[in-house]
Amino acid sequence: MANLIKVHGSQNSFFILDQTKLKTALTDDQLRKLAQHLTNHQTGVLGGADGLLVVNKPTRPGALAQMRVINADGSEASMCGNGLRTVARYLAERDQKESFKVDTMDASLQVRREKDFAPDVPSFAVEISPVRFNKEALPFDNLGHDRLLGTPVPEFAPQLTFSAIAIPNPHLISFVSQEVIEGPLLGELGPYLNGDNPYFSDGVNVNFAHILGPNHLFVRTYERGVGFTNACGTGMSATSLAFVLLHGDQGAFDEPITVYNPGGMVKTVVHYQDRRYWVELVGNATFTHHIKVEEADLHQASVNAENCTITATGEQVAYEQFIRHLPKFNLSQRN
Numbered sequence: 001m002a003n004l005i006k007v008h009g010s011q012n013s014f015f016i017l018d019q020t021k022l023k024t025a026l027t028d029d030q031l032r033k034l035a036q037h038l039t040n041h042q043t044g045v046l047g048g049a050d051g052l053l054v055v056n057k058p059t060r061p062g063a064l065a066q067m068r069v070i071n072a073d074g075s076e077a078s079m080c081g082n083g084l085r086t087v088a089r090y091l092a093e094r095d096q097k098e099s100f101k102v103d104t105m106d107a108s109l110q111v112r113r114e115k116d117f118a119p120d121v122p123s124f125a126v127e128i129s130p131v132r133f134n135k136e137a138l139p140f141d142n143l144g145h146d147r148l149l150g151t152p153v154p155e156f157a158p159q160l161t162f163s164a165i166a167i168p169n170p171h172l173i174s175f176v177s178q179e180v181i182e183g184p185l186l187g188e189l190g191p192y193l194n195g196d197n198p199y200f201s202d203g204v205n206v207n208f209a210h211i212l213g214p215n216h217l218f219v220r221t222y223e224r225g226v227g228f229t230n231a232c233g234t235g236m237s238a239t240s241l242a243f244v245l246l247h248g249d250q251g252a253f254d255e256p257i258t259v260y261n262p263g264g265m266v267k268t269v270v271h272y273q274d275r276r277y278w279v280e281l282v283g284n285a286t287f288t289h290h291i292k293v294e295e296a297d298l299h300q301a302s303v304n305a306e307n308c309t310i311t312a313t314g315e316q317v318a319y320e321q322f323i324r325h326l327p328k329f330n331l332s333q334r335n
């Protein structure tokens with residue numbers, strides 16, 4: 001038998017598969033097919049998810065394990081902030097450690113357990129980096145700029161300005177009014193820039209942010225390879241960096257920024273150390289279900305309600321209690 005865990009960070013949900021526990025690791029093509037199958041709201045168990053997080057042996061000295069990120073459409077991403085918090089918790093409990101490094105595609109990232117956000121809402125802090133601004137890092141092209149940082153881009157929306165940050169996955173960020181964040185524009189720009197377009201050849205995660213006050217943001221994201229999600233950890237981190245760079249009167253380096261999202265809330269801290277930016281992302285790492293399944297059903301992407309045993313952890317009740325007390329935004333619809 002093999003195990004999957006259904007998890008979420010700010011209700012950006014994933015399945016975790018620890019391949020070090022399998023007799024035979026899945027091939028890349030099998031991982032892609034499993035991710036598409038498990039996350040699909042029709043074919044997946046528990047209503048599907050936003051992605052598959054794959055745990056492997058470390059790839060660099062000093063790390064405890066490697067995390068790979070497969071989006072719902074089967075594409076692989078270099079990083080996932082909400083997902084890294086849940087993998088950090090999984091590894092902390094698997095290996096009885098509180099602080100360690102996890103290898104991602106571009107870097108080994110520091111993670112550590114934090115004080116619970118609320119009763120039965122475990123919380124982890126994870127390093128989000130590396131950060132790059134140059135167009136080759138996302139990539140983007142045909143915009144007449146090598147970087148976008150609070151830059152008008154009439155091709156996207158005449159009245160808005162945009163920032164492009166690789167953290168290291170690609171993010172496009174715009175600070176907008178509550179009316180715009182609630183409106184249809186994000187649902188138009190997201191699919192366009194992740195479809196056939198002359199600007200982002202690999203697609204891009206699109207984040208609309210509303211400034212609520214000093215060190216307080218609301219961020220809504222249309223994710224590459226997924227669509228609207230309840231939250232995007234790297235999106236909230238990249239947006240926090242753009243916030244302190246462009247709105248220094250309201251967003252401060254080295255201070256906790258509260259970032260609300262349709263699925264809950266995280267804290268970010270933006271750092272500039274040794275001539276590099278990095279962001280600390282702190283938030284819940286909730287495990288909602290444990291799933292037992294035959295290893296063969298993973299290899300064949302044939303997991304379904306009939307051939308697996310699902311056990312709820314009960315943590316979702318505590319998480320919903322936690323978000324009940326958060327400020328309400330009538331933005332939580334995923335249109």
Ligand SMILES: N[C@H](CCC[C@H](N)C(=O)O)C(=O)O
Nearest residue numbers: 077080081082169232233234
């Ligand atoms: N869709 C993203 C990967 C998942 C990132 C997100 N779920 C997060 O928490 O950072 C991409 O293709 O770059």
